[in-house]
Amino acid sequence: GESVGLHLPTLSVQEGDNSIINCAYSNSASDYFIWYKQESGKGPQFIIDIRSNMDKRQGQRVTVLLNKTVKHLSLQIAATQPGDSAVYFCAESRKAAGNKLTFGGGTRVLVKP
Amino acid sequence: KAGVTQTPRYLIKTRGQQVTLSCSPISGHRSVSWYQQTPGQGLQFLFEYFSETQRNKGNFPGRFSGRQFSNSRSEMNVSTLELGDSALYLCASSLGSAGDSPLHFGNGTRLTVT
Numbered sequence: 001g002e003s004v005g006l007h008l009p010t011l012s013v014q015e016g017d018n019s020i021i022n023c024a025y026s027n028s029a030s031d032y033f034i035w036y037k038q039e040s041g042k043g044p045q046f047i048i049d050i051r052s053n054m055d056k057r058q059g060q061r062v063t064v065l066l067n068k069t070v071k072h073l074s075l076q077i078a079a080t081q082p083g084d085s086a087v088y089f090c091a092e093s094r095k096a097a098g099n100k101l102t103f104g105g106g107t108r109v110l111v112k113p
Numbered sequence: 114k115a116g117v118t119q120t121p122r123y124l125i126k127t128r129g130q131q132v133t134l135s136c137s138p139i140s141g142h143r144s145v146s147w148y149q150q151t152p153g154q155g156l157q158f159l160f161e162y163f164s165e166t167q168r169n170k171g172n173f174p175g176r177f178s179g180r181q182f183s184n185s186r187s188e189m190n191v192s193t194l195e196l197g198d199s200a201l202y203l204c205a206s207s208l209g210s211a212g213d214s215p216l217h218f219g220n221g222t223r224l225t226v227t
Binding site (some may be wrong): 108 | 155203206216
């Protein structure tokens with residue numbers, strides 16, 4: 001069936017280094033992608049989104065890259081900080097599906113001091 | 114601006130009982146969606162309401178239902194609770210549809226069924 005998945009379940013990063021979290025999706029009709037960060041005891045927090053008519057979008061310390069050819073999405077975090085330690089989820093949707101998001105399994109990012 | 118508010122934060126129920134969870138969206142948001150999060154299945158879509166109408170529904174049994182009020186506040190109900198219904202139930206709101214504006218989540222209601 002349709003799915004959105006992540007390649008790495010856990011990513012350990014040295015404080016100050018850049019982090020890259022990857023995500024694959026299988027539905028070529030997906031036209032909207034979102035990255036969320038979830039800390040323990042909290043709900044997912046919106047980080048950044050990108051539409052299928054773009055291949056790159058930048059926010060504060062974060063960049064999302066979209067490669068529609070290979071159905072791949074990545075989140076880059078610059079100068080990773082201890083506060084970036086969390087589980088990160090990618091999610092996709094199609095405009096026809098309203099606000100039904102399909103989430104990936106999540107990647108845990110651990111920032112080492 | 115206040116975020117999405119969910120009540121209660123924690124619930125403990127017994128098998129066979131029913132439960133109602135409440136969600137207040139961000140002011141001005143008309144779409145409210147519900148998701149179930151478990152360690153085994155991850156985040157799964159339950160349903161979405163927009164202007165008091167169910168706009169989309171996930172693959173959950175009929176024991177799971179919801180509604181939205183005229184002030185956009187939403188409730189979801191689970192009847193005849195089963196042990197497998199133990200999960201974090203998340204509510205999210207948005208201004209419009211996916212692609213127009215992102216979903217913003219509350220901190221969830223942790224339901225434990227014994």
